[in-house]
Amino acid sequence: VSAVTAYVCDLAFVAGATDAGGVLAADVVVEVEEGRFTRVEVGGEVPPGAEHLRGLVLPGLADAHSHAFHRALRGRTHGGRGTFWSWREVMYDVAGRLTPDTYLPLARAAFAESVLAGTTTIGEFHYLHHQPDGSPYADPNELGHTLVQAAREAGVRLALLDTCYLTGGFDRSLEGVQRRFGDGDASAWADRVEALRQAYAVADDLVVGAAAHSVRAVPAEQLPVVAGWARSHEAPLHAHLSEQPAENADCLAAHGRTPTELLEEAGALGQRTTAVHATHLTSEDIAALGASGTTACLCPTTERDLADGIGPARELLDAGALLSLGSDSRAIVAPFEEARAAELHLRLRTLERGNLTVPELTAALTTDGHRSLGFADAGRLAVGARADLVAVQLDSIRTAGIDAADAIAGVIFAAGAADVTDVVVDGRPVVRDGEHHLGDVGRLLDEAIAAVHEEG
Ligand SMILES: [Zn+2]
Numbered sequence: 001v002s003a004v005t006a007y008v009c010d011l012a013f014v015a016g017a018t019d020a021g022g023v024l025a026a027d028v029v030v031e032v033e034e035g036r037f038t039r040v041e042v043g044g045e046v047p048p049g050a051e052h053l054r055g056l057v058l059p060g061l062a063d064a065h066s067h068a069f070h071r072a073l074r075g076r077t078h079g080g081r082g083t084f085w086s087w088r089e090v091m092y093d094v095a096g097r098l099t100p101d102t103y104l105p106l107a108r109a110a111f112a113e114s115v116l117a118g119t120t121t122i123g124e125f126h127y128l129h130h131q132p133d134g135s136p137y138a139d140p141n142e143l144g145h146t147l148v149q150a151a152r153e154a155g156v157r158l159a160l161l162d163t164c165y166l167t168g169g170f171d172r173s174l175e176g177v178q179r180r181f182g183d184g185d186a187s188a189w190a191d192r193v194e195a196l197r198q199a200y201a202v203a204d205d206l207v208v209g210a211a212a213h214s215v216r217a218v219p220a221e222q223l224p225v226v227a228g229w230a231r232s233h234e235a236p237l238h239a240h241l242s243e244q245p246a247e248n249a250d251c252l253a254a255h256g257r258t259p260t261e262l263l264e265e266a267g268a269l270g271q272r273t274t275a276v277h278a279t280h281l282t283s284e285d286i287a288a289l290g291a292s293g294t295t296a297c298l299c300p301t302t303e304r305d306l307a308d309g310i311g312p313a314r315e316l317l318d319a320g321a322l323l324s325l326g327s328d329s330r331a332i333v334a335p336f337e338e339a340r341a342a343e344l345h346l347r348l349r350t351l352e353r354g355n356l357t358v359p360e361l362t363a364a365l366t367t368d369g370h371r372s373l374g375f376a377d378a379g380r381l382a383v384g385a386r387a388d389l390v391a392v393q394l395d396s397i398r399t400a401g402i403d404a405a406d407a408i409a410g411v412i413f414a415a416g417a418a419d420v421t422d423v424v425v426d427g428r429p430v431v432r433d434g435e436h437h438l439g440d441v442g443r444l445l446d447e448a449i450a451a452v453h454e455e456g
Contacts, residue, residue: 005032005427006039006050007389011404012057013362014040015382021359022381024407028057032387035204035426040383053391053422055399056407059381060120060388060425061335062369064297065238065276065326067125068107068147069098071445072452074331084244084306091329094452095128096177100137102451103128104146109444111154112436113333117417120388120425122156123297123326123373125211125238125276127163127181129192134179141196148206155430155437159373161238162196163211164189164218164226170254186218186225197233205426207374209236212268214243215251215259223266230272236374237268238297241275243308248280260285269294274324274372279303279311286312290319295372298364299328300341310345314355323360324369334417339365358409365412391422 012028015021029046031039072094077087098106114122124147130136139145144160151158165181166189168174174182183189197208210230212218218226230237242248242259251259260281263269269292278289278296289296296316303309306329313323325338339361346355366379378386392411394402396419402410411419423431430437438444 003033004038006030006047007032007053008046008050009053009057009389009391010055011394011407012381013059013408014042015059015380015385021363024405028381030381030389032424032427035387035428037381037383037385037387040381053389055394055421056392056411057381058118058390058392058411059366059379060370060386061118061365061390062121062123062324062373062375062379063114063119063327063335064123064274064324064369064372065125065299065328066114066122067329068110068150069094069103069128070329071110071113072106072449073329078305078331084308087306092177095180096132097452098128100142100146102448103143104150105444105448106452107147107150108153108438109441109448110330111151111156112438112441113445114327115154115156115423115425115430116420116434116436116441117333118335118390118392118420118423120157120390120423121159121370121373121375121378122151123159123161123209123236123238124151125161125163127165127211127213129183130180132177132180134174134182140192141199144196145199148200152205153438155425155428157205157375157378157425159207159209159236159375160196161209161211161236162193163213164222165213166218166222167216169216170250181213181217186222190225190229193229197235207236209238209374211238214240214247215262216247220255220262220266223262223268227266227268231267234272236272236274236372238274238276239263239268241278242280242285243277243303245280245309258282258285260288264288264292272374276326276328277303277308277311278316279309281312286315286319286321289316290321293320293322295322295324295368297324297326297372298338298342299326300338300345301332301334302326302328304341304345305329305331310349313342313346317356317360322368322372323364324372325364335365336412336415336417339412358412361412362408387424387427389422389424390420393419393421
């Protein structure tokens, strides 16, 4: 007989009858068994021993695009001028230094920071596969296993999006640290990822998915191999897409096509595909992404940090695409800030408010974000769904005064990561009263980042 855990929530966002949206309800009783909700009832009888969750209780949040090791760059790249491309040089310096021994504590602490902010699933875009000289580790998936261990110890579900990265640009071979990313060709990548998939075939907390780093990094004729592997396993497929105008210009020069057109020709668009950034698109690109039901993962705090631009989120939704949100470079880790930034950036461009609705932003944070990572059974407070709970304080310095009747909008537009008090993932309490089960995550980050920069 497995234990039943019960919670009573002052205020919770309960899933609606259909997959779309939900309703805000008071005094919600929740029961959990074997990591799933077995009861979600508004105003029902409270079982003895039920835990009380104050504030606003949300379902789990998905960080649909993460690079854990970029956490070691925070506070080291923001001053002065420079571009995406000069930022990338600093990022490559860190990528060149990492070892399994330094990557584990860094990723574990970075993932713990995410859980403290309300994230219950991370989509880790994993391309740092090999040793610094490009040769494989004894187990070619050594660093993939490191990320799985890090996520498990941090108490978060993982979509490990193993990334095919073969070239350093159109018709350019990998150079320097990029050699750590490469598998030679897409079929060698697929063989390695297949071994990774089989290693976790029975895992319930993990999805092994595929990624093509970008059309810069995977030659056009090899894209179908990556897309085919994902399709044959019904796995998520992610790709960076049109983050910078230079990528579009180079792609047009090399192929006479936009990056979106190349992905479409490769059979890489569709309902299991996520285009990360999708910032600089033509109207034909938007139509193709929408018609195929592709998800666009916006990473607004990174996109503004790297001067990428503001993508056409409204047009994508109207065309039929879905939205998700990602921390990407981890310049900050704050899911509510990602959501509000998606809307606030559009306000600055359009001179109008309400470009993206609160239900659309909520779906991106919860259901659609989870679906884009292969966890369609998460992100909803409903019987049968994965038992994730995220409690957000409504009486903090930032959130005091939020109208309970409009608490979701209030939280999205005003709350910070520090307002998350409790996080339950698959029925397991990972954060209680603002404390992660690993302890002082600030200290863990500090030590892990110092170790990376001392190396070499
Ligand atoms: Zn990225």
